[in-house]
Amino acid sequence: MRAFVLTGPGEFEVRDVPVPVAVPGEVVVDVERVGVCGTDVEFFTGEMAYLHEGHSSYPLRPGHEWAGRVSALGDGVDPAWLGRRVMGDTMIGDGSCRRCRRGHRHVCERRQEVGIRDGRPGALAERLAVPASSLHALPDAVDPVLGALVEPGGNALRAARAAAAGPGDRALVLGPGTIGLLVAMFLRAAGAEVHLMGVTPDSLAFARSLGFAHTWTEHDLPDLPFDAVVDASNARHLPALALDVVEPAGRLVYIGLAGAPSSVDTRTLALKDVTAVGVLSASPGLAATIDAYATGAVDPRPLVAATVGLDQVGAVLAGRRPAGAGPGPKVHVDPRPA
Numbered sequence: 001m002r003a004f005v006l007t008g009p010g011e012f013e014v015r016d017v018p019v020p021v022a023v024p025g026e027v028v029v030d031v032e033r034v035g036v037c038g039t040d041v042e043f044f045t046g047e048m049a050y051l052h053e054g055h056s057s058y059p060l061r062p063g064h065e066w067a068g069r070v071s072a073l074g075d076g077v078d079p080a081w082l083g084r085r086v087m088g089d090t091m092i093g094d095g096s097c098r099r100c101r102r103g104h105r106h107v108c109e110r111r112q113e114v115g116i117r118d119g120r121p122g123a124l125a126e127r128l129a130v131p132a133s134s135l136h137a138l139p140d141a142v143d144p145v146l147g148a149l150v151e152p153g154g155n156a157l158r159a160a161r162a163a164a165a166g167p168g169d170r171a172l173v174l175g176p177g178t179i180g181l182l183v184a185m186f187l188r189a190a191g192a193e194v195h196l197m198g199v200t201p202d203s204l205a206f207a208r209s210l211g212f213a214h215t216w217t218e219h220d221l222p223d224l225p226f227d228a229v230v231d232a233s234n235a236r237h238l239p240a241l242a243l244d245v246v247e248p249a250g251r252l253v254y255i256g257l258a259g260a261p262s263s264v265d266t267r268t269l270a271l272k273d274v275t276a277v278g279v280l281s282a283s284p285g286l287a288a289t290i291d292a293y294a295t296g297a298v299d300p301r302p303l304v305a306a307t308v309g310l311d312q313v314g315a316v317l318a319g320r321r322p323a324g325a326g327p328g329p330k331v332h333v334d335p336r337p338a
Contacts, residue, residue, distance in 0.1 A: 002335070003125035004313045006060045009046030012314045017061075020121075020129035022074035027081055027132050029088070033148035033307070034123045034333040035065030036316050038177075038234070039116060044317035047259065055117045063122030063333075064090040064115040067138060067147025077132045087147045087290075089134040090114050091283050106281035124313060126335050136286050141294040145307075148332055149182075149300045153289040154282025156182030156232075159255045160190060161285070162277040163228035167191035172226040174242060175233030175256055176207045176215070178303055178329045183230050183255070184212055185298045192228070197221055206327045210302060221245070230255065236262045243268055243276075252276040307332040 003017045022028045040062040042048035050056035067087045073079065092112040093105030100108050114130060115122020122128070138147045160183050165171040169192045173180045176198040184194045184207070195214040198204045204215040216222065218241070228251045229242040236258035243264055246252055252274055269276060282289070292298045306325040308316060316322065316331050325331070 001126040002310055002337075003061055003121075004063075004310045004333075004335075006043055006058055006062060008058050010044065010318070012044070012317070014310050014313075017125065020127055022072040022077070022129060024075040025077065025131055025133070026074045026129050027070045027077055027135065028072035029066075029068040029086060029128045029130065030071045031063075031066055031068040031123050031126060031128050031335050032144040033067050034063045034335060035148045035152065036313065036331045036333060037065055037152070039064070041317055041319075044314075050117065057118055060118075061121040061124055062115045063124035063128075064113070065148050065151040066123035066128065067144045067150070068123075068128065070135075071127070074132075081132060081135065085138040085142075085144075085147065086135045087138060087150045087286070088114065088130045088136065089283050089286060090116065090151060091281050092120065092131055092134055095133075106283035124310065124333060124335060126337070136290060138290065139294045142290055145301060145304060145332065146293045149303070149330070150286055150289050150293065151282050152178055152330075153182050153186075153293065153298070153300060154285035155179060155255060155279060157186050157285040157289050157292065158282065159183045159230050159232070159253045159279045160186035162253045162279060163187060163192075163230055163251050165190065165192035165228040165251075169193065169227040170195065170224060171228040171230065172197060172242075172245065174229065174231045174238050175235075176203045177232065179255060180230070180232035181207060181210065181303060181329070182298075182300055183232055185210075185300065186292070187228075187230075188212075189292065189297045195224075195226070202327065203329070206329075209327070226250065228253070232256045234258050236260050238262075239264050243272070243274065246272070246274055248272040248274070250274055253279060255279040302326075303328040303330045304332050305330060307334050309333065309338065310335050
């Protein structure tokens with residue numbers, strides 16, 4: 001089968017690789033859609049921290065935002081999975097450590113990460129093998145486009161829930177990229193007044209096209225009481241700004257990752273009586289995200305600017321927009337043969 005493989009920083013090829021076999025406890029999925037993520041870009045540039053920490057190495061097959069249909073079952077897997085449309089959890093814990101036993105498999109020290117850590121190839125291929133325990137069934141209302149948006153949506157839903165903003169609350173989201181816009185959508189669905197702060201006019205205009213009227217840059221951000229602030233950016237100075245602008249007794253949520261360490265003055269955190277929460281992984285939010293998409297409470301389809309084939313993935317990772325792409329921040333891949 002064909003697969004997209006990163007062979008080094010800035011180096012890649014679409015190559016023929018062996019078709020995966022469903023070993024005991026696992027399934028093989030025919031992949032229908034894959035989202036290109038900022039993590040994939042960091043692997044392309046060589047900046048991803050896991051490469052330097054020994055968790056990941058080249059050659060590497062990325063792709064952890066995916067949807068598809070189960071086509072083969074390993075021994076011990078419930079036959080009901082065969083033929084079902086699914087997406088899967090990126091984080092796969094060992095199932096036996098203290099964290100896994102306490103329901104925190106996404107922070108298992110020995111976890112596998114689909115398309116990210118060594119030993120678990122990603123979904124930028126025609127087929128993908130994953131544990132059956134990682135699967136989430138997709139209802140008919142959640143098509144492949146929505147299915148491949150469940151993983152980023154789960155991260156965003158967790159951030160929005162951590163912000164705990166609802167009717168009567170004002171929330172500020174820093175960074176109108178895919179995650180920031182998804183967070184804004186979930187906050188809006190919860191009834192909060194949502195503001196977004198970004199950098200480029202195009203990204204802010206796109207946010208307004210989604211119905212978010214309150215969009216700002218750092219230079220014109222109004223002096224308003226923000227009951228919750230979510231940092232979904234990659235700017236190292238914004239975690240401190242988030243603390244500066246959040247209301248006393250408010251909530252901070254950090255889901256964005258900068259390329260260098262950020263500083264937050266914990267004296268201010270304490271004196272303002274602020275609750276700060278970090279979010280890693282969509283795992284605990286996947287089921288609720290599927291429900292939100294299925295009911296229409298959140299519709300992230302406009303975020304997808306284009307869908308390309310495997311042969312175009314390298315150009316996308318290098319920062320080139322596909323011809324005819326819309327204004328959204330997300331590019332999807334359909335790895336199936338044309």
